[in-house]
Amino acid sequence: MNTRPLLNRRLDGLGTTxxxxxxxxxxxxxxxxxxxxxxxxxxxxxxAEAAARAIHDGRGNQYPPGPGVPELRTAIAEHQQRFYGLTxxxxxxxxxxxxxxxxxxxxxxxxxxxxxxxxxxxPFFDSYAACIAMAGxxxxxxxxxxxxFRPDLDRLRDLITPRTRLLLLNxxxxxxxxxxxxxxxxAIAALxxxxxxxxxxxxxxxxxxxxxxxxxxxxxxxMRERTVSISSAxxxxxxxxxxxxxxxxxxxxxxxxxTAKQYLTYVSAGPFQYAIAEALRLxxxxxxxxxxxxxxxxxxxxxxxxxxxxxxxxxxxxYFITTDITPFGEKDAYAFCRALPxxxxxxxxxxxxxxxxxxxxxxxxxxxxxxxxxxxxxAVSRLRSLSS
Numbered sequence: 476m477n478t479r480p481l482l483n484r485r486l487d488g489l490g491t492t493x494x495x496x497x498x499x500x501x502x503x504x505x506x507x508x509x510x511x512x513x514x515x516x517x518x519x520x521x522x523a524e525a526a527a528r529a530i531h532d533g534r535g536n537q538y539p540p541g542p543g544v545p546e547l548r549t550a551i552a553e554h555q556q557r558f559y560g561l562t563x564x565x566x567x568x569x570x571x572x573x574x575x576x577x578x579x580x581x582x583x584x585x586x587x588x589x590x591x592x593x594x595x596x597x598p599f600f601d602s603y604a605a606c607i608a609m610a611g612x613x614x615x616x617x618x619x620x621x622x623x624f625r626p627d628l629d630r631l632r633d634l635i636t637p638r639t640r641l642l643l644l645n646x647x648x649x650x651x652x653x654x655x656x657x658x659x660x661x662a663i664a665a666l667x668x669x670x671x672x673x674x675x676x677x678x679x680x681x682x683x684x685x686x687x688x689x690x691x692x693x694x695x696x697x698m699r700e701r702t703v704s705i706s707s708a709x710x711x712x713x714x715x716x717x718x719x720x721x722x723x724x725x726x727x728x729x730x731x732x733x734t735a736k737q738y739l740t741y742v743s744a745g746p747f748q749y750a751i752a753e754a755l756r757l758x759x760x761x762x763x764x765x766x767x768x769x770x771x772x773x774x775x776x777x778x779x780x781x782x783x784x785x786x787x788x789x790x791x792x793x794y795f796i797t798t799d800i801t802p803f804g805e806k807d808a809y810a811f812c813r814a815l816p817x818x819x820x821x822x823x824x825x826x827x828x829x830x831x832x833x834x835x836x837x838x839x840x841x842x843x844x845x846x847x848x849x850x851x852x853x854a855v856s857r858l859r860s861l862s863s
Contacts, residue, residue, distance in 0.1 A: 504816040518713035526750035535745025543571025550752040573743040574718035575707040581736035591640035598829030624651040647680040652790020776844040779855025784862035
């Protein structure tokens with residue numbers, strides 16, 4: 476029998492995602508799942524009705540165009556202009572993908588060669604590591620450290636080598652909730668221009684910035700021609716199961732990403748694309764109300780976690796709160812999260828799995844607050860038992 480390992484060595488050590496593991500644990504124990512970031516309520520009823528109407532009208536039930544339906548590509552271009560003043564040709568500079576996850580994978584597979592280095596903000600979403608590995612490149616972490624999780628820009632400069640090809644950014648940042656400031660973005664942009672680096676930026680929480688505003692790096696001087704901007708509908712409209720994402724950039728960059736994307740899913744989410752085209756055109760009141768509601772939920776859960784004994788790092792954006800468990804005399808976030816369902820019937824995510832540096836996030840635990848108020852109140856009530 477062939478004794479060669481079955482799994483490609485580039486993926487060695489990745490295994491099952493922490494989200495699948497912890498969600499399965501929530502199901503098995505009947506716990507409240509504050510781990511995986513999906514809402515427990517659907518998005519706007521009129522957008523769900525738009526999807527149903529598209530299905531009944533026969534729009535998108537067969538293969539949609541590879542780059543995405545024209546209606547959605549136009550709506551994405553309008554969105555970028557409306558909120559950020561960015562101009563994109565919907566025919567050549569917008570690509571619809573199977574969620575932001577595929578957009579990131581396609582971008583990294585398209586733009587990286589084996590041996591290239593990618594500097595990414597650590598802790599990083601687990602798919603980043605997998606996609607960099609599948610491209611044969613090397614990830615180089617720029618570690619964000621508690622309590623502020625601000626990037627060390629001097630350290631970033633030091634990390635750049637002749638092999639550095641790409642900066643992988645995420646703002647608002649999952650899991651820490653950090654939002655890059657205009658000053659930080661300008662400094663990062665200057666380094667990218669100086670060293671002729673590409674930038675891939677994951678902006679799926681762009682409409683969940685609680686203080687200040689989201690600023691896309693692509694809008695800065697010298698950045699449009701080197702940046703692939705990625706976002707999705709799932710987080711903004713609470714339809715995570717639809718998996719509608721997109722990438723925008725110059726014609727050359729989007730063509731490169733589309734070349735890889737067409738061999739991944741080819742196309743997806745046909746009828747949902749028409750619905751998201753309508754969602755992106757919702758009035759400002761929707762986006763403002765969505766953000767205000769999530770900010771209120773953030774404060775509800777954050778106050779409850781503090782009362783339960785956690786050290787809480789207040790997030791500036793996303794719908795996650797990072798905490799520290801050392802006030803409980805605990806040091807191992809993974810062991811803590813494995814035991815938490817049996818201790819009090821709540822599931823969370825250990826941030827430690829998102830670090831290459833095992834010490835940087837060893838005691839950090841992430842909770843999501845994109846849940847109904849009564850669920851958050853019950854979770855807080857259960858968590859109080861940790862300090863009793």
